Amino acid sequence: MPATIRDIAKRLGISVSTVSYALNGGPRPVPEEVRRRVLEVARELDYRPNRLARSMVTGKTETIAVVPPMVTRNMLRSPYIHATLSSIADAVGEHGYDILLHTSAAPMDDVRLVQSLLSGKVDGIVLIAPLSTSQVPEEIRRRNVPCVVISARVEGLPSVCADNATGVFAAMDWLYAHGHRRFGFVGGPPAFYDARQRLLAFRRYLEEHRLPLRGEWIAEGDFTAAGAVAGARAMLNSPEPPTAILAANDETAAGILQVAQELGVCVPTDLSVVGFDDTPFAQMLSPRLSTIRQPLEQMAVEAVGMLMTWIEQRECPVEEERKLPTELVLRESTAPAPGLSS
Amino acid sequence: MPATIRDIAKRLGISVSTVSYALNGGPRPVPEEVRRRVLEVARELDYRPNRLARSMVTGKTETIAVVPPMVTRNMLRSPYIHATLSSIADAVGEHGYDILLHTSAAPMDDVRLVQSLLSGKVDGIVLIAPLSTSQVPEEIRRRNVPCVVISARVEGLPSVCADNATGVFAAMDWLYAHGHRRFGFVGGPPAFYDARQRLLAFRRYLEEHRLPLRGEWIAEGDFTAAGAVAGARAMLNSPEPPTAILAANDETAAGILQVAQELGVCVPTDLSVVGFDDTPFAQMLSPRLSTIRQPLEQMAVEAVGMLMTWIEQRECPVEEERKLPTELVLRESTAPAPGLSS
DNA sequence: TTGTACGCGTTATCAT
DNA sequence: ATGATAACGCGTACAA
Numbered sequence: 223m224p225a226t227i228r229d230i231a232k233r234l235g236i237s238v239s240t241v242s243y244a245l246n247g248g249p250r251p252v253p254e255e256v257r258r259r260v261l262e263v264a265r266e267l268d269y270r271p272n273r274l275a276r277s278m279v280t281g282k283t284e285t286i287a288v289v290p291p292m293v294t295r296n297m298l299r300s301p302y303i304h305a306t307l308s309s310i311a312d313a314v315g316e317h318g319y320d321i322l323l324h325t326s327a328a329p330m331d332d333v334r335l336v337q338s339l340l341s342g343k344v345d346g347i348v349l350i351a352p353l354s355t356s357q358v359p360e361e362i363r364r365r366n367v368p369c370v371v372i373s374a375r376v377e378g379l380p381s382v383c384a385d386n387a388t389g390v391f392a393a394m395d396w397l398y399a400h401g402h403r404r405f406g407f408v409g410g411p412p413a414f415y416d417a418r419q420r421l422l423a424f425r426r427y428l429e430e431h432r433l434p435l436r437g438e439w440i441a442e443g444d445f446t447a448a449g450a451v452a453g454a455r456a457m458l459n460s461p462e463p464p465t466a467i468l469a470a471n472d473e474t475a476a477g478i479l480q481v482a483q484e485l486g487v488c489v490p491t492d493l494s495v496v497g498f499d500d501t502p503f504a505q506m507l508s509p510r511l512s513t514i515r516q517p518l519e520q521m522a523v524e525a526v527g528m529l530m531t532w533i534e535q536r537e538c539p540v541e542e543e544r545k546l547p548t549e550l551v552l553r554e555s556t557a558p559a560p561g562l563s564s
Numbered sequence: 565m566p567a568t569i570r571d572i573a574k575r576l577g578i579s580v581s582t583v584s585y586a587l588n589g590g591p592r593p594v595p596e597e598v599r600r601r602v603l604e605v606a607r608e609l610d611y612r613p614n615r616l617a618r619s620m621v622t623g624k625t626e627t628i629a630v631v632p633p634m635v636t637r638n639m640l641r642s643p644y645i646h647a648t649l650s651s652i653a654d655a656v657g658e659h660g661y662d663i664l665l666h667t668s669a670a671p672m673d674d675v676r677l678v679q680s681l682l683s684g685k686v687d688g689i690v691l692i693a694p695l696s697t698s699q700v701p702e703e704i705r706r707r708n709v710p711c712v713v714i715s716a717r718v719e720g721l722p723s724v725c726a727d728n729a730t731g732v733f734a735a736m737d738w739l740y741a742h743g744h745r746r747f748g749f750v751g752g753p754p755a756f757y758d759a760r761q762r763l764l765a766f767r768r769y770l771e772e773h774r775l776p777l778r779g780e781w782i783a784e785g786d787f788t789a790a791g792a793v794a795g796a797r798a799m800l801n802s803p804e805p806p807t808a809i810l811a812a813n814d815e816t817a818a819g820i821l822q823v824a825q826e827l828g829v830c831v832p833t834d835l836s837v838v839g840f841d842d843t844p845f846a847q848m849l850s851p852r853l854s855t856i857r858q859p860l861e862q863m864a865v866e867a868v869g870m871l872m873t874w875i876e877q878r879e880c881p882v883e884e885e886r887k888l889p890t891e892l893v894l895r896e897s898t899a900p901a902p903g904l905s906s
Numbered sequence: 907t908t909g910t911a912c913g914c915g916t917t918a919t920c921a922t
Numbered sequence: 923a924t925g926a927t928a929a930c931g932c933g934t935a936c937a938a
Contacts, residue, residue: 226931237909242933249934250907273683274625275931278616278914285664285685299650299844308640315667320685322627322664325657341615342914343627343662476848502641506818508850569915579926584916591917592924617914621930684931910937915930922925 225267233263245271277342286314286529287322287344289358291351291414293335300445301501302471306350306372309522317530319345332357340365346529348372349379353413368532370525374415375543380532382525382544386416389514389548390423390468393496396550397466398431401559402494406439406457406464408450408474417445417470420498424468439464443474450477458485458493465493465559472497472504475511479555490557500551509554517546567609575605587613619684628656628871629664629686631700633693633756635677636668642787643843644813648692648714651864659872661687678703688871690714691721695755710874712867716757717885722874724867724886728758731856731890732765732810735838738892739808740773743901744836748781748799748806750792750816759787759812762840766810781806785816792819800827800835807835807901814839814846817853821897832899842893851896859888 227245231238236256244252244260252260263269277283288310290303311321322344324335336358339347346368352359359376362369371381394405407424410417421440428435438460441453450469454477457463469475475497482489489495489509497504497513504511524544531539569583576583578598586594586602594602605611619625630652632645640646653663664686666677678700681689688710694701701718704711713723736747749766752759763782770777780802783795792811796819799805811817817839824831831837831851839846839855846853866888870881 227933228931238932239909239934240907246933253907270679270683272620272931273685274616274620275684276933278614278620278931279912279933283616283685299647304640304646304650308646311640311665311667318668320664320666322662323653324662325653326660337612341612342617343615503845503848506845506848508848568913570913579924580915581917581926582924588916595924614914618916620914620932621916623930908938910935912935913932917930918928920925920927922923 224272225264225269226272227269229267230260230263230269233267234259236260283343283345284318285320285322285344286346286348286526287324287339288348289324289335289339289350289352291353291356293324293326301473301503302445302499303350305499305501305518306522309519310348310350310372310526312519313522313526317526332361336361340367346370346533348525348529349374349376351414351416352376353411354415354418355413366538368529368538370529370532372521372525380528380539380542380544382521382528382546384416384516384521384548385545386419386548387423387426389498389516389550390420391427392548392550393468393512393514394424394427396552397494397496397556397559400557401561402466403433403559404439404462404464404466405433405435406441406467408441408443408453408457408467408469408478410443410445410470410474412442414445416498420468420470436460436462443470443477445471445473447473447477447480450474451481454478454481455485458482458487463487463493466556467493467495469495469497472499472501472507472511472513474498475513475555476503476507479507479509479511490555492560494556494559496556504551505553507555512553512556513551515549515551517548521546566614567606567611568614569611571609572602572605572611575609576601578602625685625687626660627662627664627686628688628690628868629666629681630690631666631677631681631692631694633695633698635666643815643845644787644841645692647841647843647860648864651861652690652692652714652868654861655864655868659868674699674703682707682709688712688875690867690871691716691718693756693758694718696757696760697755708880710871710880712871712874714863714867722870722881722884722886724863724870724888726758726858726863726890727887728761728890729765729768731840731858731892732762733769734890734892735810735854735856736766736769738894739836739838739898739901742899743903744808745775745901746781746804746806746808747775747777748783748809750783750785750795750799750809750811750820752785752787752812752816754784756787758840762810762812778802778804785812785819787813787815789815789819789822792816793823796820796823797827800824800829805829805835808898809835809837811837811839814841814843814849814853814855816840817855817897818845818849821849821851821853832897834902836898836901838898846893847895849897854895854898855893857891857893859890863888 227241244257349371351373363378443450500515573580586599691713693715705720785792842857
């Protein structure tokens, strides 16, 4: 069994407090002589402080929880969640913190999740894209635990989001300038803030430019390639199919590409497709996917920075929301509208 | 501040032990009447047990650490690490455990990592593909902490690996049967167990079939697409290039495909390429990548199972190593050797 | 300057 | 049979 400060104290015939002070350069000075001998004995006994005991008295665990939108099997498999988690991990590492990942076989009910989060294992929480239907953010906010939200907006919690609207507008501007007038949209589950924002921007663009919108040109996916297939198929099989489709994320775009190939629709000659996120596999699709890039690393850095501030200053940062710019990345899935010479 | 069992006890005029027994269905029976009132007051005060305090006395944290090969920025970005982590998360969730992920800005030196791991924050450890140069496994083994290794072999620690050799042989058998005689190999860093095993199997196959091997036909990559470029280029530019190349993993294969396209070498007509792992993006490459599938989910389940056994029975499982079968997945990057009619 | 008590939950052990 | 208490481990305010 590991040695404790008591063992060291006993060995040297001094008190535990002196040992603690010596080890931590504690709030009270310790004679150099004593300090040396304490460190010596500590090494000798292979002393390692029990971090649980330490955390209990300091109230710090040097750990933050990262909570994906849903705690369920396979959640980490989404490239977006994965990329975000990686970025958070990197950002958190800069501050010397570890990450606690909640896992659960059964979809965990929100209340239990929160109980678990607030029971002392973490100093703070990063919520990734919490669903609008989730009770989690509200429960956390009520208890005043340091928490930052990525890719969603929650009343009373600081958040970092991508500028969805500007991204959608940039993509549609490019397409419009290249002759496209019939736009389709395959969205994501409306419980996601990003999915709502992107759809809203899409509709707004059409209105502002007095462009037509047919019922089949809008479909709801589920942020997966498979979930985009039905909607994309209906869209491309309709009597007057769109010449450009915006996807709510890159996986959805992959599904659209798949359907296009299956139907013999050539991308980008007959159809332009634009994704969202620019997760690594956007470049590996064929044709390489044009997409709207979210600055995930930057978002993670900012979110973690805000969280650290809250944890250290012990009060919620005043700035409530930060919106980071997106960027249109043009690759091979976009081209001028069919029938245009240029 | 949160309520404690003491608050509940005081409120009801009973002892803390009774409260604890009532809350946990503790080792000693509690009158139904009392139990009801305890639960009532607990709810009333929004009592949540301090998990740190609980862990300190039970010695369980219900958390396991997952350690990637190197603790450094971007480590989680590898599709293989990511897929493995996801699988472990799912498997661990089945047992009601959480995951602790160590992060670090600076590459953490092994000793500090181990200190951190062994200081009481976790009940067990899963090492993902530890490097042969790492001190971590040995340090852990010495201290007799529950630990399982995935994708490597460590003396004295139970491990779960893929059957690399059989996979390589299956791929080469198929290629051989389809007329290929000149084989190339772009490997991974030899510090990785899997990289060594795959290269070994490759060499052994050539020997057993008395096939030629030229110097340029073997290159060392770094498990990334970019890292495969130089070797693949040299290989394909050599006077007598191989007709089939095995890659140490899917990303390496992606790099080879890239080089082939750049040099105007048509895959699979002129060149067959086989990857390893079957991470999700193998199917998204163009042409869709033939690859040797590792059963990562299964490996994670087995590894976590062994770890749980160790944690619960408090002694290292006798079975030291488990080797899970790989599977050749044929897609579009493989074809009969050029010049063969069939 | 040194030692002690406190906080936190669980449970063995002592006291009733 | 049930109620009360000490011990576990650490950091640190406070008493001695």
